[in-house]
Amino acid sequence: MDRPSKIKNANLAWAFVTNAHAYLNSDAVVFGSRRITYAELLGNVSQIRNYLAGHEIKKGARVALYLANSPEYIALFYGVLAAGGTVVPLNTGAKSRDIKNWVGHSEANWFFFDARNREARAAIQEVGGNVRCVAIGGSSSEGAGWFDCIDTISAEARPSVDVIEADSRDLAMIIYTSGTTGRPKGVSLSHGNLKSNFTAIIDGLGLSASNRILSVLPFYYSYGNSVLNTHLLTGGCLVLENSMMYPQLIVDKFDQEHITGFYGVPSTYAILLRRTNLKEANFSSFCFMAQAGGPMPPAHISELKQLIGETDFYVMYGQTEASARLTILDARCLSEKLGSIGKAVDGVSIEIRNKEGQPAASGETGELCASGKNIMPGYWRDEALTSSVMVDDWLHTGDLAHTDDEGFLYIDGRASDMIKSGANRISPKEIEEVIAELPDVAEVAAVGVPDELMGEVIRAFVVLAPNAELGQRMIQAYCLKNLASYKVPKQISFIEELPKTQSGKVKRYLLKEY
Amino acid sequence: MAIREELRDYVLDNYLFTDDQSKLKDDDSFLETGILDSNGVMEVIFFLEDEYGVAVAQEEMVPENLDSISRIVSFVEAKNG
Numbered sequence: 001m002d003r004p005s006k007i008k009n010a011n012l013a014w015a016f017v018t019n020a021h022a023y024l025n026s027d028a029v030v031f032g033s034r035r036i037t038y039a040e041l042l043g044n045v046s047q048i049r050n051y052l053a054g055h056e057i058k059k060g061a062r063v064a065l066y067l068a069n070s071p072e073y074i075a076l077f078y079g080v081l082a083a084g085g086t087v088v089p090l091n092t093g094a095k096s097r098d099i100k101n102w103v104g105h106s107e108a109n110w111f112f113f114d115a116r117n118r119e120a121r122a123a124i125q126e127v128g129g130n131v132r133c134v135a136i137g138g139s140s141s142e143g144a145g146w147f148d149c150i151d152t153i154s155a156e157a158r159p160s161v162d163v164i165e166a167d168s169r170d171l172a173m174i175i176y177t178s179g180t181t182g183r184p185k186g187v188s189l190s191h192g193n194l195k196s197n198f199t200a201i202i203d204g205l206g207l208s209a210s211n212r213i214l215s216v217l218p219f220y221y222s223y224g225n226s227v228l229n230t231h232l233l234t235g236g237c238l239v240l241e242n243s244m245m246y247p248q249l250i251v252d253k254f255d256q257e258h259i260t261g262f263y264g265v266p267s268t269y270a271i272l273l274r275r276t277n278l279k280e281a282n283f284s285s286f287c288f289m290a291q292a293g294g295p296m297p298p299a300h301i302s303e304l305k306q307l308i309g310e311t312d313f314y315v316m317y318g319q320t321e322a323s324a325r326l327t328i329l330d331a332r333c334l335s336e337k338l339g340s341i342g343k344a345v346d347g348v349s350i351e352i353r354n355k356e357g358q359p360a361a362s363g364e365t366g367e368l369c370a371s372g373k374n375i376m377p378g379y380w381r382d383e384a385l386t387s388s389v390m391v392d393d394w395l396h397t398g399d400l401a402h403t404d405d406e407g408f409l410y411i412d413g414r415a416s417d418m419i420k421s422g423a424n425r426i427s428p429k430e431i432e433e434v435i436a437e438l439p440d441v442a443e444v445a446a447v448g449v450p451d452e453l454m455g456e457v458i459r460a461f462v463v464l465a466p467n468a469e470l471g472q473r474m475i476q477a478y479c480l481k482n483l484a485s486y487k488v489p490k491q492i493s494f495i496e497e498l499p500k501t502q503s504g505k506v507k508r509y510l511l512k513e514y
Numbered sequence: 515m516a517i518r519e520e521l522r523d524y525v526l527d528n529y530l531f532t533d534d535q536s537k538l539k540d541d542d543s544f545l546e547t548g549i550l551d552s553n554g555v556m557e558v559i560f561f562l563e564d565e566y567g568v569a570v571a572q573e574e575m576v577p578e579n580l581d582s583i584s585r586i587v588s589f590v591e592a593k594n595g
Contacts, residue, residue: 093548244552245545246580248572271552277572454553477531485548 039157048079168192186380209235265293419448440468
């Protein structure tokens with residue numbers, strides 16, 4: 001048996017396997033009526049690892065996963081890493097053109113998808129013959145030679161899994177944060193990046209095997225990915241719930257599943273506060289709740305804190321480029337430092353730099369820059385983009401911030417144009433690219449406009465070609481065909497011309513005020 | 515126009531951006547097909563409240579009542595007796 005030594009092997013899957021061994025009979029994952037112990041999960045991980053090894057996967061091969069949060073996703077995630085592959089998780093709301101872009105750009109050798117997913121079936125016809133496509137949950141006769149099938153991932157329980165040895169610098173994941181046609185942005189993260197950040201989060205939040213987490217955040221984002229890993233690296237249990245469509249069901253689960261912890265983005269909590277009977281929920285078993293993914297209105301934090309009583313509430317901040325987390329506000333400081341994102345997590349250095357690139361004085365706004373073992377080596381195969389944010393091993397986040405006299409950090413705004421809607425960060429360029437494909441469109445610009453629940457919703461400003469006739473619905477329908485539904489503009493405004501600077505750059509800040 | 519047709523038109527118009535009736539079956543699950551997200555469900559509830567005077571309580575906001583055209587029609591008809 002090719003079992004690497006514990007000390008040398010930096011593979012994230014090895015950390016999972018060695019930890020899981022201590023909790024073999026404990027629940028690892030609950031999904032609907034399915035309850036899966038760590039021993040069973042190890043069996044499932046081993047099944048995938050052996051499947052890939054049997055097909056002679058090469059070390060470092062990119063393996064795209066297009067599956068919603070599920071025990072199958074988790075088995076694939078660790079199975080791919082254990083076999084020496086690099087996981088490329090894809091947004092399950094994405095349409096086939098984005099999937100094709102990402103699979104092509106990452107030069108993925110494998111594409112695993114949910115057999116029931118119609119969009120995936122459209123995508124596999126376009127991803128190219130060099131990509132081995134595997135349907136999870138499909139019957140073996142179905143692929144008829146053009147894709148493989150694994151009907152179930154449900155192997156016998158095992159105490160361990162063979163894990164290929166990895167160096168801390170070997171890539172574990174590529175996470176795509178935008179899908180623009182010309183330049184998809186794939187954040188490369190090594191085993192060392194992820195492990196150091198997960199260790200810091202575990203320490204910062206005091207996570208342990210007693211945690212029972214209701215998990216609603218998608219694993220294909222770095223936030224959800226950190227929730228998945230930090231709890232499965234500490235022997236906790238993840239209760240998976242894939243949709244916030246019926247938020248009252250989420251609140252009901254708190255009690256039914258004896259939940260002790262919950263993570264959300266600001267819109268998650270806005271929805272729970274406004275659209276459920278959260279006031280009547282029982283939080284007696286809760287230890288903590290946490291928030292990241294953009295600024296949560298302090299009024300919502302205060303309202304929530306009143307309801308959850310002694311339960312700790314953590315405000316966190318981070319970026320995909322930093323594996324996940326850069327700062328945490330200690331729950332004990334919440335009321336005193338409301339509005340702050342806290343201080344750097346273990347192993348991370350943060351500096352606020354002014355326009356001259358020098359450290360800013362306390363109270364002075366500058367760009368938040370970070371360095372540490374958790375910071376990505378760069379964007380996948382895009383040196384120019386990498387060098388635009390990485391300077392001398394410091395990540396320039398594009399976020400504007402300041403510190404107070406005690407070193408607590410406060411975000412003052414974003415220097416970038418990204419739209420933040422719910423848990424999604426959306427590049428306006430992606431939307432503009434698609435709308436500009438319509439022949440009747442002369443120019444287009446998309447911006448985020450404030451929304452009480454979602455943080456921002458998308459508004460597109462369209463300049464039509466002379467004599468063109470194009471309605472709002474036709475534009476939205478075209479977007480829906482080519483973009484994930486959360487990227488479809490909620491509002492379309494037709495204007496005569498876009499406001500621009502003398503150099504021709506669109507003045508987005510003016511559009512936001514229209 | 516009957517509730518079923520009005521509701522179909524509303525969903526087709528606002529979430530699928532089409533009037534092609536074949537794009538939406540009465541029993542299509544909004545959750546599984548991804549036609550609606552959490553905001554979409556709330557907008558449909560507001561539509562029901564405005565158009566049919568149906569008050570939807572928090573505990574009634576469950577897939578059994580709201581996850582397809584057929585389920586909503588049954589729910590509204592039961593509420594309106």
